[in-house]
Every structure is written in C-alpha cells, then in structure tokens.
Amino acid sequence: MQVTETLAEGLKREIKVVIPAKDMEAQMNVRLAEAKDKVRINGFRPGKVPVAHLKKMYGKSIMAELVNEIVRERPTKILSERGEKSATQPSVTMTEDEAEAEKILSAQADFEFTLSYEVIPPIELKPTDGIKVVREVVDVSDDEVNEQILKIAESARTYEAKKGKAANGDRVTMNYLGKVDGEAFDGGAAEDAELVLGSGRFIPGFEDQLVGVKAGDEKTITVSFPADYPAANLAGKEATFDVTIKEVAAPADLELNDELASKLGIESLDKLKEIVRGQIEGQYGNVTRQKVKRQILDQLDEMYKFDTPQGLVDAEFENIWRQINTDLAQSGKTFEDEDTTEEEAREEYRKLAERRVRLGLVLSEIGEKGGVEVTEEEMQRALFAQLQQFPGQQKEILEYFRNTPGASASLRAPIFEEKVVDKLLAEVDVTDKKVSKEELLADDEEGSEAAEKPAKKKAAPKKKAAAKDEAAEAASEEAPAPKKKAAPKKKAADDSAE
Template identity: 50%
Template sequence: MNMQVTELLAEGLKREYRVVLPAAELDAKATARLNEMQDKVRINGFRPGKVPVAHLKRLYGKSVLAEVIDQAVNEANSKIIDENGFRLALQPKVELPQDEAAVNEVIEGKADLAYTVGLEVLPKIEIGDLASITLDKPVLAVSDEDVEETVKRIAESNRPFSAKEGAAENGDRVTISFVGSIDGEAFEGGSGEDVPVVLGSNSFIPGFEEQLIGITADETRTVSVTFPEAYQAAHLAGKAASFEVTAKTIEAPGELSVDDEFAKSLGLESLEAMKEQVKSRIAQEHAAQSRNKVKRRLLDALDGLHQFDVPPSLAEQEFEGIWNSITSEMDTQKRSFADEGTTEEAARADYDKIAKRRVRLGLVLAEIGEKNNIQVSDDEVTRAVVERARQFPGQEQQVWEFYRKNAQALASLRAPIFEEKVVDYLLEQAKVTEVPVTREELYAEDEAEKAA
C-alpha cells in the first residue's frame, strides 16, 4: 500500500512518525474484501453468490473498512520497522484520530487516514571481548567434619523422646502453647498451639528456653524476652515482649545410636550410604553457592564491558516492579526509609540504577545467546514445568494445565533456563581461576550481593 511517512521524532531510542494512508486504497481493499464475501454471505431474498456488492457495502461496509484500516495500520508499521532495521523494545504505540467527525469521514471512506506511531527501539549492542573477562571462582571441598556434624544434626532431630514426670531439664522436649504480647497487646505471629521445643536447642528467641527450665506439665509461666536487633521480622526487631506459656507435656530424650540401624530407620542401606548422601548434598550446596558468587562477578564484568542507554519504558517497568516489591515489604514490616538510613529520593535513585543495570544485562545476555544460537528446548521447559508441579503436591494437574494454557507463565520458566545456558557459555569463554576458600568466606554475603 502507498503511504506517506514523515519522521516527527528521532531522540535516543525513541522514534515517532506521522503516517497517511490514502482513502482510495483503503476503499479498494474494503471493496475487494466485500467481493470475497459475496460467495459466503447468506441473506434472505438473494440466491447464494448473487448478493450485490453495493448491498453488502450498505450492510457491512463500515465494519469491513474498520478491519481493513486495522490491518493496513499494522502493515504500515511493520514496513517502517523493516525498512529501518529496527528491533522494538515494546509494541508500537498508535494514536488514531480522536475527533468524531474526522473518524466518521475516514470510516465512510471520504478522507485519508492520518495517524502517529511511536516506537521505542532496542539499542545496537556491540558485544565486548568476552575472553578478556577474568574471574575468581570460590571452591570448597566437603570435609569429613562437615559430614559428621550434619549426620549428628540429623540424628538429634530424630532422637526419641518419652514422657516423664516432674520438672523440665535442659535437653527435655516441652510441648507448649503460648500467646505473646508487646506493651500489653497481642501481636501477629506471636501465638502458637502444641509447639514442641527442646530446651537448650536455641531454636526460640534468646532467653526463651532458659525460662522454661523447671516448668511442669499444665503449669503456666510468663516468659519475658527481647527480640534480637537483627530479627527477620523488622517490626519486631529489638522489641521487648512477654509470653504466657503453658506446658502441655514434658518428655525426656532417649538414647540414640548413630549406626547402620539408625540409617535403615531413615530408609537408607547403611550408615556409610547415609554419609555418602550427606556428602553429596553438602557438595551440591557448596557448588550452588560457588555458582552464585562467580555468576555475580561475571555479571559485574559484563556490565563493565557494556555501557549503553536502555529503552526508557523497559527501565521504567523494571523499576516499578522493584519499587512496588520494596515498598510493599516495608509497609508489611512497618518500616520507613529513615529506618533504613536513607530517604525515598535516594532509594529511588539507587533502585533506578539497579533497574537499568538489570535491563542492560538482560539485553546483553539475549544478544549473546542469539548470536551464539543458544536455545532452550521444549524438553527443558517441560522438565521445568514438571519440577514446578512437584512443588504443589495434590495439585500437579492444575499446575500443569496452568502452564500449558498460559504462554506468559511458560515464558517465565523459559527465561531463567536461557539465562543459565548463556552464563555457562560465558564461563567457558572467560578465564576462570578456582580459589579455595573457607566455609565462612563462601557463604559470606558482601554489600554488592545485598544490594542486588
């Protein structure tokens, strides 16, 4: 179709055009569509295939022309994109005439259609020298001590207990019900029924278990504690609280032999087989943490190699997602930016940088994956769906159907698989040096990781 295209804006990654589509051509396309309809439309009073086009035009002309206009706009936009070699960040933003009289003239075929289309394009990305990337990869071997300690923990968690008379001692298991309050008011998450606690296990707030020593069955005590400053629920951190605690039962720990019989009670062939399984699991945990660390360093290096402006709308979308998550969490925890040692303005600036970094790295990873033909197979996505379904016992079929019918949800599973495959490729290109570290070093979280 002939069209007139005038560039209105070319600023950074934004483009805007005024497009004029001739009325005569739109009308000709509509007439051709009506001619096609002649053989298909059934109208009382006319034999099949004998309905005059003029009559069809009176009945369906406006709706057919509206369809033709929609198709012509899409074709015109595609032509602009193809001729300029654009890759779009978002779908074209089309602004059609709003004046009712002008719209009617176009629909009635009396006037040309003039509209504007706004495009936001992806930047041209020049991939840097990937072989120049040098990375230290922290590695940690599994020690016999780690294995022994883990087996001991598993044994402790499976230690038998039996009912006892009299007062609770350190090591005893006390089943309690409790109601917690701060400044005389009960707080959310501060109560529980029939909760077992092993005295001396340090599984409760510091000071809580010690105050239960000497308690007897059916006795009620007031336990006063202070939540740690670094408590995970920020709205409780550092607060003094009191708990009305009632002991339901007192149980003494039984003997536990860590041997083949114990391993068999857990469904394993022998104690040696149990230790091998524990060693394998710890090794997987170390490997995953090592991978996280080296991936973070790889992304930092990629970010250093590629600095370019990102599409504003993509950055805004990413920022909004981050910001809504952060503010929602702060509202839940009843914390302010002042509590975090910052201001809303400074926090916005920080998260804006993080959003742009994420978008930039996403574009770089996508470009590297495309240039090197890195793809995610349908089998890999299917395995991810099966793994996801397993996380919802009893609802596997519903989860499977959800992903089968929801392309966007399926894409959300495909994306991280693609990213990991590109990361694998990049780690092969980079110079990676394995550096032995301690457990503390491997699992320490640095400031950059906290920010990310």
C-alpha cells in the same frame, strides 16, 4: 502505504503511517467478494446478493476488522523492514474524532496512525577472553557431612520417658491453656502437646520456664507475645499459660550407622553420606557460581557503555521501587532508618535499573550471536518446577502460561541467561581458588546484609516481555529477594504459644 519517520531522537522513534482510502476500500471489496457466496440474506438466492448491498450492510464492520488487523500486524512488518527492534511494544495512536473515524470506516478518508517506540541499540560484541574471574572452591570434609547427617537425623530421634527434672534437649508432653487479661483466646489451648526444650518452637521465654519441671507438675507461665507476632490480637500482649506436665522424656543417642540411614529411608550409611555430601557441594556450588557470575557481569558492565531504552529502565525501576517500599512497610522501617533518603535511594535504584537493562541486552546479544537456544524440554522442566511450587493449583498455573502473552518468557529468560553464563565461562580466564566454607560464605553473607538496607538492596525483577525477552531476567544474581517475615509454623491449637 506511506511510511514517514517523524522523529529520530536518541533511541526514540515516531513513524507516521498512511494507508490511502482507495487501498482500504480495495481490501474491503476483496472481503465482500469472498463473503458473497457465504452469506444468506432473505430475498436473495445464495451467491446473488449484490456487492453494493453487502457493502451497505457489512462494509463498516469489515473496515473495522481491517483497521484492527493493520494496527496489530503492520508495526512488526514496518520495524522489520527498517531493520529495527523495539524495546517494548510500540505505542499506536490514531484519531479519536468520531466524525473522522466514521469517514475512515466509510472509505472516505485515508487511514492514518502513528507508531511511537524506542529501538534496541545496536551492540557490537567485544572479545571476552580478557575477562578474568576467580572461582572459589570448597572441599567438603567428612566431619561436615556427619554433622549435617546428625541434624537431619533429629527428625528420627527417639525419646525415652525419664524420672526427674526436664533439661534442655528433653521432650515434654503437656496440656496448656493460654489467657490474655484472664480470658482464654482462640488457639491458646492444646492437649498432649510435645515440645523439645531449647528448640525455639514456642514464643521467647516459654521453653525456658519449663526447664526443671517433672511429670505431674502444674505451672503457670507468664510470657509476652512479640510485637511482630502474626496474630494482631496477641502481638505485644502479656499472656499466661496454665501448664500440666504429663511426661518428661530424654533424647536417645544418635549413632551414625545403617540403622539410622534406614530410619531416614536410605539403604545404607554410605549412601546417606553420598547424598548429603552431594547436597552440601551443591549448596556451595550455587554460592560459587553466583560469585563468579557477579564478577563476569561487573566486567561486562565496564566493557559496555551505551544508552538504554528508557521504557525498559522505567519498568525495571518501578519493579525494584515497588519491592523496596513493600519490604520497608513490612519491616516497619523508613529510608531514614537505613541512613538514606528517598531521593538518594531513587537515584541509586535508577542506576541499578539502567545497569540491569544494559547487562540484559548485552547477555541477550551474546546469546543470540552465540547460537544459545532454550529447548522445549528445558521449558517443560521449568514449567513442571513452577507447578510443584503451587500444589493443588496446577490447572490454574497451566491456564495462566497458556493464555497470558509473554508468560512463557518468564520461564525462558532465566534458562537462557544461565546458558549464556555457561558459554562465557567456557571462554573467559577462570582461576580456581581453594577456600574454607567460612571464606566462601562470609562475602556472601556480607552481601546479603548489605542488601537488607534500602541504600543497597536490590529487588528481583519481573519484567514484561520485550523485543529481547532475555533482558527480562538479566543480572538476576544482583537482586536477592527481600526477606519475608517467617510464617506461623502451625495452625493447630498450640499455634499461639510459638
């Protein structure tokens, strides 16, 4: 086999591979000899079929198998011998001329093909002890815990029927019939529907017009469906609802005690407070970690400057660009609405794609050199988490991960990345700073608001597996997923009144 480099330009490489016809024929003869004792052909005793006859019958099919195996297996071996890693799957090109292909399969011509790929650039790791980050820490107060418990307890609140007019916070039980242009519409009717006034469950204006009603009242309410209402046949239209009030009930007081905890399925109030405090601390901790991670990545971005494989950058850019355009279409906005142009947005997102690929490669190298590994147990936990997100589709999800090349990398990459960040946090200079929850969340909210605009927004990556699949999810904290429109809360009869 002859291997000749025909292009070495930046990170791009082209390799010409030539396997002489005599070598291909020799491999074919070996396989024919192995098959001699196995095949059964009428007119010949087992093991007595002449090799020449076997070659006539099966030679071309065996040569085709050899070609496929070479194309599938040799590129990896060639790159390994060259000490290179391809950024993406190498492209293989070979003759498309039928006559020439026929000669190759007949061992009358050398088998030639070309490998085209981009190499992962060598990365010389730099000391990380010069990286300095500030870790914002929030102390969770008892008042905040109690406030959160009361919000959770709303689901366990009881209501007592009352005489008199309904006020915000009261629950009304009613029958209603909705009409558009005088005609009832599907999903616009319900009986014994319960609604807490002021909850915002129904479409704007509906609940406000129920304030002041009493049991036994009949009332016609006029409202307009929002322009972005999920049901297209109702969006933006005016509707009337004939409402009959069956009961008005006032909310019972909520008291923080063991009885309330019991209603929520917890053995005691102290245990409930412990759980809620842990949840709040976890939420703040996630924000803190993302902000610290962002600081680390920003400094790594300043430390490392090298050319990035354009194949990876192109793939990353396409992922981002596709998500941006999807989000704009869903919001009904244009780039001009966001004070930018398509050309400016493309330029900015390509820079973002380059940054993310570069940081992904750096994190990958840090992890590899630092011995970071993802265990089978961690992979199983990640797979289980995926299965929980798709109830009823567990079988399909399992088959997807078993049968889709590179699918497991989408589970491994974020785990690997977080473990690399943990490693860096143990090495860099971290200063803790006590802040209020408002201070912690203010910067995060500002970042989220900025992310809503195409000029600033960053879409979450979904990269295909490459030579270093850890790069697939690198710098993921930079990429908040775009906001989606809220799904309808119900599919029941009172759906259209929400």
